Amino acid sequence: MSELTKLTLAAARDALKKKEISAVELTGAYLAEMAAGTALNTYVTVTAEKSMEMAKASDARLAKGAGGALEGLPLGIKDLFCTKDVLTTASSHILDGFRPPYESTVTANLWRDGAVMLGKLNNDEFAMGSSNETSFYGPVVNPWRRKGSDAKLVPGGSSGGSSAAVAAKLCLAATATDTGGSIRQPAAFTGTVGIKPTYGRCSRWGIVAFASSLDQAGPITRDVRDAAIMLTSMAGHDEKDTTSVDRPVPDYEAALGQGVKGLKVGIPKEYRVDGMPAEIDALWSRGIEWLKAAGAEIKEVSLPHTKYALPTYYIVAPAECSSNLARYDGVRYGLRVEGRDITDMYEKTRAAGFGAEVRRRVLMGTYVLSAGYYDAYYLKAQKVRTLIARDFAAAFADVDVLLTPTAPSAAFGIGEKTDDPLSMYLNDVFTVPVNLAGLPGISVPAGLSSDGLPLGLQLIGRTFDEETLLRAAYAVEQAADFKAAPEAWWKA
Amino acid sequence: MMTDFESTMRKREPREEDLIRGATGDWEIILGLEVHAQVTSEAKLFSASSTKFGAEQNTQVSFVDAAMPGMLPVINRYCVEQAVRTGLGLKAQINLRSVFDRKNYFYPDLPQGYQISQFKHPIVGEGEVVLDMPDARTVIVGIERLHLEQDAGKSLHDQHPAMSFVDLNRSGVALMEIVSKPDMRSAEEARAYVTKLRTILRYLGTCDGNMEEGSLRADVNVSVRKVGAPLGTRCEIKNVNSIRFIGQAIEYEARRQIDILEDGGKIDQETRLFDPKTGETRPMRSKEEAHDYRYFPDPDLLPLVLQQADVDAIRRALPELPDEKKARLISAYGLSAYDATVLVSDGARADFFEAVAKGRDAKLAANWVTGDFFAALNREGHAIEQSPVTAKQLGELLDLISDGTISGRIAKQIFDSMYKTGRDPSKIVEDEGLRQVTDFGAIEAAIDAVIAANPDKVEQTKVKPQLAGWFVGQVMKSTSGKANPQVVNEILARKLGLSSDG
The missing domain is CATH 1.10.10 (Arc Repressor Mutant, subunit A)
Structure with a gap:
């Protein structure tokens, strides 16, 4: 592995500023790693030429002592973000050949700050999945393997391309999106850091929509500092997204290292679910001890409606997706399969264009919004959603952050759960409530399973209090001192 | 829009003249209208694209209007103000909190696969419109609600032998759907309602009311019942785009329903189309194609919250409306109710009258404006804005009559000449030696x-x-x-x- 790609985002940034390395060198090193890492199937599109052009421009700015906060730093972009003139598919066949004539606000913010685009990262089709197996471009392979096994594991999902590419050092950091855990669960499965900010912190404009009231962009990075740096650039108010919130973006990196002395950390008792593996429970307990040792005050809290979060999510998210995906009709862009008449064309196009999981969710969503079912499902789910948000609000009256496991298991094998959607959905049991309540959450790698796979702890914060969240995450990271890295078997 | 009207409709004694004679007795027609009025606004409801009529196809389409991936709607504040203004003009309840919903269905001219509309929580609630019928009767028609929604694009089926094309210029243009209560009892009242509503919208400047360009269209709900019986099953005649057709469609549809009922049949609740060529209505789609629109709140848009102070500011800036203007013309100028009604039916006509009448004999001014002047406009097919005679010129003519310079008979001759040439009356009098001899x-x-x-x-x-x-x-x-x-x-x-x- 190249020495250059071992640098974290913060370290590479500092080295570039000091002119110890150049953006062209750094970008070249990543392109080489990407070429050697195709077995992981992380990138669906590589923008090599564009990245070298961007790197040259960055070097020119750096040479003049100018440049933004991310100047010359090569990033991977989840294929859910529209990138101007660059193929954007959401890993769906239905967006076949789609090159948006516009740039998403979040990626535009990154380019504004000087970042370099390496390419577009694989994900679950339309971000619907927890294992990156629903992608039209095939599953992403987790760089991590179980001890003594060469079985291919999933990198989590839906941002599996992002998590695997960061873990395998095929980019410095990646953009991702999180609707029910799609940043945090893949981060946990790959030993990386993933933060889903508060709903409204990042603009959704130009991100292919899955469930509008839940979708939120965030980064997957190698450590907490990198996450803070990325989020500072990605976040901000956008007049084009009326759900984005107009409040200043703090310098998140500056919040790190302030320690957690006196911080009140809540432990939600309802997260001790039946059948949780002992090693996850043990990891959680270690996390509690670390924070206590760092001076935090630990308090048990109750989130009584937690058990309704998953069913609520699987009503709200499919309902919104069934409507959001109606625009993929073969009329204006993407795939079209000709038919006898317009209805036949719609049916053939959507049958050919959407994979099984997307079709399942469109059907579920259509069902729960249908006349006669709306009140029993969608309306009830909205009410429960309000109760879940109230649970959190009550808890945050007493504590500053919550600590939970990120996922109920370590990474599982490719194909292991594809026939059992319910067990797949259970992966998101700890992450989904956070989206329903619109809160920020972060996953930090905290240890290894007995099989040698990374496990993550999740911290949940108050709305728009990413600073406290990052502070606590940094403390967990320091205490966990997670140094493990996957063997680079994919280069063989 | 389905609403339970039975409980909210106005009680009215049936009038002999409105009843339709059937073989089994007299029938009463019950009518409610849903008028779609295009909001007068430079930009669309959720995008900055132009709304100009008649532009080259697909030249006024933003990424939002074309429903490109990741695009989000942003509410156009001006359209919201226009809806509030209209609500106030209809003496209606303004709802400070309203919600945009998605109405889901597939159609090629509906790029999002849903229309953003307001379903459960419209921006405007109950109001009313007063109709002045030609026989000096007044009919009050209740307004159930007004909500904002997006227009769809336009499918073009005549451009290619095997394909249909889509023009998205209209996609996303703001419409106000104004739903009346079923308070009308004859085609004449329905026509008077649309006419009056259009006048109010034009006074407010919130819709140009141009039915030929599709700025105003009506869905007409028709049912019939025996006098005193409960409401019958209604049919909705969609998208009728002229006041004359509204009358024809109602008359045909009422007769059709009566014939079915008198033959022992029953009415299917359905949507129908009016064919102006045959003067008939026919079913629009079969039942198996009936839509389930799956309305739900649009998660891309926060609830629309208005400040009472902003509503009050709009109210203070409202122009004088037809009913108030009519009352004022009667009291200030001593006009007959009939003359006042004719004048206020078009704000520009009323303004013309007032300009002529100011400081002059109001009755003389009314006679001239509603008589010779309107007759000339009608004869030449001129809108008042196209009149070759200005209010100032007509006023001068009246002055020449009043001070005895010319006689009334000569004045008519001078007026004809003014209308033909646009010359000042005093000039015509001089040039043609028409000064009245009082020597x-x-x-x-x-x-x-x-x-x-x-x-x-x-x-x-x-x-x-x-x-x-x-x-x-x-x-x-x-x-x-x-x-x-x-x-x-x-x-x-x-x-x-x-x-x-x-």
């Missing part, structure tokens, strides 16, 4: 000449005084109509020995 000597001379030439008529007039009129005619003729008729009458009466005091 006693000249008139006396003319009278003397007529008397001298017709001694037999003078004798006859002594027996039959009505014959004096013949002399007036002769004098006017010999003076080319310029003689002041009043002076002629006075002198003639004296000369013929008819004057009681002379």
Whole structure:
């Protein structure tokens, strides 16, 4: 592995500023790693030429002592973000050949700050999945393997391309999106850091929509500092997204290292679910001890409606997706399969264009919004959603952050759960409530399973209090001192 | 839009004239209208694209209008203000919190696969429209609600032998759907309702009311019932785009329903289309194609929250509306209700009248504006804005009559010339020597000449005084109509020995 790609985002940034390395060198090193890492199937599109052009421009700015906060730093972009003139598919066949004539606000913010685009990262089709197996471009392979096994594991999902590419050092950091855990669960499965900010912190404009009231962009990075740096650039108010919130973006990196002395950390008792593996429970307990040792005050809290979060999510998210995906009709862009008449064309196009999981969710969503079912499902789910948000609000009256496991298991094998959607959905049991309540959450790698796979702890914060969240995450990271890295078997 | 109307509809005694005679008895027509009015606004409801009519196809389409991936709607504040303004003009409840919903269905001219509309929580609630019927009756039609929604694009089926094209210029244009209560009982009332509503919208400047361009279209709900019976099943006639067609569609549809019911059949609740060529309505889609729109709140948009202060500011800036203007014209100018109704039906006409009447004899002004002037406009097919005669010119003409410069008869002749040439009346009077002769000597001379030439008529007039009129005619003729008729009458009466005091 190249020495250059071992640098974290913060370290590479500092080295570039000091002119110890150049953006062209750094970008070249990543392109080489990407070429050697195709077995992981992380990138669906590589923008090599564009990245070298961007790197040259960055070097020119750096040479003049100018440049933004991310100047010359090569990033991977989840294929859910529209990138101007660059193929954007959401890993769906239905967006076949789609090159948006516009740039998403979040990626535009990154380019504004000087970042370099390496390419577009694989994900679950339309971000619907927890294992990156629903992608039209095939599953992403987790760089991590179980001890003594060469079985291919999933990198989590839906941002599996992002998590695997960061873990395998095929980019410095990646953009991702999180609707029910799609940043945090893949981060946990790959030993990386993933933060889903508060709903409204990042603009959704130009991100292919899955469930509008839940979708939120965030980064997957190698450590907490990198996450803070990325989020500072990605976040901000956008007049084009009326759900984005107009409040200043703090310098998140500056919040790190302030320690957690006196911080009140809540432990939600309802997260001790039946059948949780002992090693996850043990990891959680270690996390509690670390924070206590760092001076935090630990308090048990109750989130009584937690058990309704998953069913609520699987009503709200499919309902919104069934409507959001109606625009993929073969009329204006993407795939079209000709038919006898317009209805036949719609049916053939959507049958050919959407994979099984997307079709399942469109059907579920259509069902729960249908006349006669709306009140029993969608309306009830909205009410429960309000109760879940109230649970959190009550808890945050007493504590500053919550600590939970990120996922109920370590990474599982490719194909292991594809026939059992319910067990797949259970992966998101700890992450989904956070989206329903619109809160920020972060996953930090905290240890290894007995099989040698990374496990993550999740911290949940108050709305728009990413600073406290990052502070606590940094403390967990320091205490966990997670140094493990996957063997680079994919280069063989 | 389905609403339970039975409980909210206005109680009305049926009128003989409105009933339709059937084989089994008299039937009453129950009518409610949903009017789609395009909001007057430069930009669309959720995007900055232009709304200009008649542009090249697909040239006024933003990424939002074309429903590109990741695009988000942003509410156009001006359209919201226009809806509030309209609500206030309809004396309606303004809801400070309203919600945009998605109405889901597939159609090629609906790029998002859903229309953003307002379902459960519209921006405007109950209001009313007062109809002035030609027989001086007043009918009050309740407004159930007004909500904002997006228009769809347009499918073009005549551009290619095997394909249909789509024009998205109209996609996303703001519409107000104004739903009436089923308070109308005849085609005439429905026509009067749309006419009045259009007048109000034009006064407010919130919709240009141009039905040919599709800025105003109506869905007409028709049902029939035996007098005193509960409401019948209704059919909705979609997208009727002229006031005349609204009347025709209602008359056809009511008859159709009565015929079915009198034959022992039942009415299927369905949507129908009116075909102007045949004057008939026919079903639009079969039941198996019936839509389940799956309305739900649009998660891309926060609830629309208005401040009472902003609503109050809009209310304070409202223009004078037709009903208020009518009342004022009656009280300030002493106009008849009929003249006032005719004048306020078009704000520009009322303004024209007021400009003419200001500082002049109001009755004379009303007669001229609603008489000769409107007749000329109608004859030439001119809108008032196209009139070759300005209010100032017509006012001058009236002044010339009032100060005796010209007679009323000459004034008509001058008016025709003004309308043809656009010249000032005083100029016409000068150029054509039409000044009225009030010179006693000249008139006396003319009278003397007529008397001298017709001694037999003078004798006859002594027996039959009505014959004096013949002399007036002769004098006017010999003076080319310029003689002041009043002076002629006075002198003639004296000369013929008819004057009681002379």
